[in-house]
Amino acid sequence: MxxxxxxxxxxxxxxxxxxxxxxxxxxxxxxxxxxxxxxxxxxxxxxxKAGTLHARTAQVLRRRGYLTAPRTAPELLDREATQPFHFAGLPGLTITGPAVEGDPIVGxxxxxxxxxxxxxxxxxxxxxxxxxxxxxxxxxxxxxxxxxxxxxxxxxxxxxxxxxxxxxxxxxxxxxxxxHLPRAQAVLGVVELEDPYSAPPGWNLTERGWTVINPSPWGPSRVAAFDFDGPHPDRRTALTLAELQATVSRIAGRDIPMFHATFLDRFSDYAxxxxxxxxxxxxxxxxxxxxxxxxxxxxxxxxxxxxxxxxxxxxxxxxxxxxxxxxxxxxxxxxxxxxxxxxxxxxxxxxxQPGRGHDPLRDLFIGLLQNPAVSRQLGDMISDQDVTLPRGPHQSRWTGTFLPNLPLTVGGRTTGVVELLRPGRLRLLVLEPGAANDLRKAVAPWPVDVTVADCASQLAVGACLVRPDGYLAWADDGGPAGLEAALEALLGRPAATTEKEPV
Ligand SMILES: Cc1cc2nc3c(=O)[nH]c(=O)nc-3n(C[C@H](O)[C@H](O)[C@H](O)COP(=O)(O)OP(=O)(O)OC[C@H]3O[C@@H](n4cnc5c(N)ncnc54)[C@H](O)[C@@H]3O)c2cc1C
CATH class of the missing domain: 3.50.50.60 (FAD/NAD(P)-binding domain)
Structure with missing residues (x-):
C-alpha cells in the first residue's frame, strides 16, 4: 500500500x-x-492490452488536457488527417478526422x-x-x-x-x-519466438482461424490466435506456453516454436x-x-x-x-x-469466420472498403466520431454534436476550442459579438463562463454552450429560450448565488 x-x-x-x-x-x-x-x-x-486511442477518445482527452493540444489554424479547416486501420482483420479501412484535431489514431x-x-x-x-x-x-x-x-x-x-x-x-x-455467450476463443502471449523471421507477421487468416503475430527478432513478440472451434470449457483455466504454441501452430498450419513466456492469457467473444x-x-x-x-x-x-x-x-x-x-x-x-x-x-x-464459404463475403467487404464513403462510415463508427448525444425534440440540430477544434481569436489572442475547454468549465462561446450582452444576462444566474471569440469557420451558429467533454448542450438556432432550458437541464434552477465554480 x-x-x-x-x-x-x-x-x-x-x-x-x-x-x-x-x-x-x-x-x-x-x-x-x-x-x-x-x-x-x-x-x-x-x-x-490496449495500445490504440481512437479519434473521439483522443479528441476528448486533448480537451481535458491529458494529451497535447493539436495545432489549429484556418488553413487546416478544410483538411483531414487519415491513418490506415483494419476492419475484421481486412485491409483497406481508413480512419479520417479533421486536421484541426491532430492524428486520428494515437498509439x-x-x-x-x-x-x-x-x-x-x-x-x-x-x-x-x-x-x-x-x-x-x-x-x-x-x-x-x-x-x-x-x-x-x-x-x-x-x-x-x-x-x-x-x-x-x-x-x-x-x-x-x-x-452474449461466447462462440470463439483467443489465446494471447508475450514470448520469445525461436525463428521470428519465419513467423507469419500481422493478421493472417487460415482455414482454421487467425494468427496475429508481431514478431520481434530482438526480444519478446506478441503472439495471438483466434480459434473458432468454440469457447474453452473453462475460461478461467490458465493458459500455458504449450497450449499457446499448440494453438498458434495448429491455426498457422506449421510449427511455430516459442519459449520464455512473460505473459499468457485467454479471452473470448463473450459480451x-x-x-x-x-x-x-x-x-x-x-x-x-x-x-x-x-x-x-x-x-x-x-x-x-x-x-x-x-x-x-x-x-x-x-x-x-x-x-x-x-x-x-x-x-x-x-x-x-x-x-x-x-x-x-x-x-x-x-x-x-474461417473457411472458404466465407471468402466471397470477405472479398465483397474488401471491395466495399475501397469506397471512400463506406470506409468513412466504418471508420467513424470504430473511432466513435459519429457519436452524437440524445437530444430533446425542440433542441437545435447542433445539440449533442461534438464541437471541432476550431481556430478562435479571443481578445486578440489566437487559440482554439481544445485550449478553451481545458479548465473543464461549462462555456458559452459567443461568435456574434452583438449578441454577447443579452447572452451574458441570460446565463448570469448560472456558473457558466462566457467567451466572445472570432472564428474563422463556417460554423452556422452565432453562439453555443459547450460541455467540458466537448459536446454542445445548446446552440442558438434553437432560440435563446432553449438556452435557459439547456442550463436548467445541466445545472438545475438558478441558485441564489452566482458564485463561479469549477464547472
Ligand atoms: C488482448 C486485449 C487487447 C485489447 N486491446 C485493446 C485496444 O487496442 N484498444 C482498446 O480500447 N481496448 C483494448 N482492450 C480492452 C481494454 O484492455 C479494456 O477495455 C481496459 O482494460 C478496461 O479498463 P478498466 O479500467 O475498465 O478495467 P481494467 O483494466 O480491467 O482495470 C480494473 C482494475 O480493477 C482492479 N480490481 C478488480 N477488482 C478489484 C477489487 N475487488 N478491489 C480492488 N481492485 C480491483 C484490477 O486490479 C484492475 O487494475 C483489449 C483487451 C484485451 C484483453
Missing amino acids: TSSSSSSSVQVAVVGGGPVGMLLAAELAHFGVRVTVIEQNTETLDVP RAQSDLERQFEKTARQRGAVVLRGRKVTALGSGEEEVTLTLDDGSDLRAAWVIGADGARSLVREQAGFTSEE RLVHSYRRGRVLLAGDSAHVHFPVGGQGLNLGLQDAVNLSWKLALHLRGRAGEGLLDSYTAERRPPAARTIANTQAQLALM
Whole structure:
C-alpha cells in the first residue's frame, strides 16, 4: 500500500485503479471531489492490452488536457488527417478526422495511460490505496460501505465500480446485464519466438482461424490466435506456453516454436452490457459496464469516454448544482455507444469466420472498403466520431454534436476550442459579438463562463454552450429560450448565488 486515508468516509470511492479508475480519480479531483481509489495491484502491470486511442477518445482527452493540444489554424479547416486501420482483420479501412484535431489514431499503451492518470490524480489530491482489495459492498440510502481485505470499512457517498470485466461492484450492487455467450476463443502471449523471421507477421487468416503475430527478432513478440472451434470449457483455466504454441501452430498450419513466456492469457467473444450504469449510489464505468471481443481496439476507448462523461456530472451533483436528470444522462449517453460497439465487434467476428464459404463475403467487404464513403462510415463508427448525444425534440440540430477544434481569436489572442475547454468549465462561446450582452444576462444566474471569440469557420451558429467533454448542450438556432432550458437541464434552477465554480 503506497498511501492511505485515515478517514473512513469519503465523497467518492472508485473501486479499481485500472486506466478507467485512475482517469475517474484525476477528473473528479480536478473538479474538487474528495476521491479515493482502491486498487488491488501494488503497481501498474505492463500487460499487452490496449495500445490504440481512437479519434473521439483522443479528441476528448486533448480537451481535458491529458494529451497535447493539436495545432489549429484556418488553413487546416478544410483538411483531414487519415491513418490506415483494419476492419475484421481486412485491409483497406481508413480512419479520417479533421486536421484541426491532430492524428486520428494515437498509439499509447494502456499501462502508460494508467500511470499518467494515477500521477495526475495524486497531484490533484486523490487518495490511491494500492495493494487493497474490496471484498464486499453494502448499499444504503445515504451511503455505500466497502469492506477491504484488511477488514476495514470505507464509507462513501458514492461508489464507482471501475473494477473490470469481473466486477465485484457490479455483482454485489445487483446490476443486471444483457449477455452474449461466447462462440470463439483467443489465446494471447508475450514470448520469445525461436525463428521470428519465419513467423507469419500481422493478421493472417487460415482455414482454421487467425494468427496475429508481431514478431520481434530482438526480444519478446506478441503472439495471438483466434480459434473458432468454440469457447474453452473453462475460461478461467490458465493458459500455458504449450497450449499457446499448440494453438498458434495448429491455426498457422506449421510449427511455430516459442519459449520464455512473460505473459499468457485467454479471452473470448463473450459480451456483456449492463442495463443501467447507475443503481442508487453506485455507478459503473469501463469494462465493469461493458465487455466484448477486443477486435478493433475499442474497449478502453469506451471506458475512458465513460470516465470523462461521468466525472463532471457527478461533481456537479455532489455540489448540489446538477439538473434533475443530469446524472442519469450518463447511462443515456454512454450505453448506446457501448451497445453499438458490441454489435460491431460481433459483425467483425462474423466476417472473420474461417473457411472458404466465407471468402466471397470477405472479398465483397474488401471491395466495399475501397469506397471512400463506406470506409468513412466504418471508420467513424470504430473511432466513435459519429457519436452524437440524445437530444430533446425542440433542441437545435447542433445539440449533442461534438464541437471541432476550431481556430478562435479571443481578445486578440489566437487559440482554439481544445485550449478553451481545458479548465473543464461549462462555456458559452459567443461568435456574434452583438449578441454577447443579452447572452451574458441570460446565463448570469448560472456558473457558466462566457467567451466572445472570432472564428474563422463556417460554423452556422452565432453562439453555443459547450460541455467540458466537448459536446454542445445548446446552440442558438434553437432560440435563446432553449438556452435557459439547456442550463436548467445541466445545472438545475438558478441558485441564489452566482458564485463561479469549477464547472
Ligand atoms: C488482448 C486485449 C487487447 C485489447 N486491446 C485493446 C485496444 O487496442 N484498444 C482498446 O480500447 N481496448 C483494448 N482492450 C480492452 C481494454 O484492455 C479494456 O477495455 C481496459 O482494460 C478496461 O479498463 P478498466 O479500467 O475498465 O478495467 P481494467 O483494466 O480491467 O482495470 C480494473 C482494475 O480493477 C482492479 N480490481 C478488480 N477488482 C478489484 C477489487 N475487488 N478491489 C480492488 N481492485 C480491483 C484490477 O486490479 C484492475 O487494475 C483489449 C483487451 C484485451 C484483453
